Amino acid sequence: MEGVIAVIPARGGSKRIPGKNIRPFLGKPVIGYSIEAALNSNLFGRVIVSTDSEKIAEIASSFGAEIPSLRPKELSDDFTGTDQVVLHALDVLRDRQIEISHVCCIYPTAPLIQIEYLKKGLEILLETDADSAFSVTTFPYPIRRGLRQDENGRIKMIWPEHFSTRSQDLEEVYHDAAQFYWARAD
Numbered sequence: 001m002e003g004v005i006a007v008i009p010a011r012g013g014s015k016r017i018p019g020k021n022i023r024p025f026l027g028k029p030v031i032g033y034s035i036e037a038a039l040n041s042n043l044f045g046r047v048i049v050s051t052d053s054e055k056i057a058e059i060a061s062s063f064g065a066e067i068p069s070l071r072p073k074e075l076s077d078d079f080t081g082t083d084q085v086v087l088h089a090l091d092v093l094r095d096r097q098i099e100i101s102h103v104c105c106i107y108p109t110a111p112l113i114q115i116e117y118l119k120k121g122l123e124i125l126l127e128t129d130a131d132s133a134f135s136v137t138t139f140p141y142p143i144r145r146g147l148r149q150d151e152n153g154r155i156k157m158i159w160p161e162h163f164s165t166r167s168q169d170l171e172e173v174y175h176d177a178a179q180f181y182w183a184r185a186d
Contacts (some may be wrong), residue, residue, distance in 0.1 A: 002045040005047075005093065005103045006104045007086045007104070008031065009050045009051075009107070013052070021109060035065045043122055046098070050088065075088050086105045100185040110180070112179075121133040122182055132182055134182065135180050136176060137175065138172055138175075139175060
């Protein structure tokens with residue numbers, strides 16, 4: 001779809017897991033799954049990888065993604081947020097007179113991403129007044145039964161009032177699935 005852009009932010013300097021964005025996972029670099037899902041969804045006029053790494057750029061290109069330019073060093077450190085990276089990618093495209101109506105940030109480390117949910121996210125934006133939509137999942141166990149360690153190393157319930165509450169009677173709660181984030185480009 002013209003005007004609908006996917007941006008995959010893939011920094012080369014991961015400290016916790018070096019090279020995580022291009023590490024092999026079930027026979028291909030992990031970023032390949034995100035690129036293929038974006039391309040195969042037929043939702044995007046362009047699938048962009050924002051990276052500071054020539055190696056990532058080469059691999060991303062081999063999967064069909066565009067790399068309009070390498071990301072500047074000041075947007076490639078441990079403290080730069082994803083939003084700044086996506087905005088930079090949009091600025092690069094707008095400088096080239098490319099019209100953008102919607103953007104989807106897809107993490108490069110989301111090999112289990114599902115096209116149906118990418119489509120649902122865009123559908124929510126097109127059919128509602130929401131400004132953004134993102135993937136969520138449930139916690140594997142009710143958080144109201146959560147524990148924390150106190151200053152003495154002892155375990156205490158965060159919500160002791162739920163000590164005797166049956167888990168099936170507790171509210172289902174969600175957290176960010178860290179796969180994709182849709183937004184209206186404006």
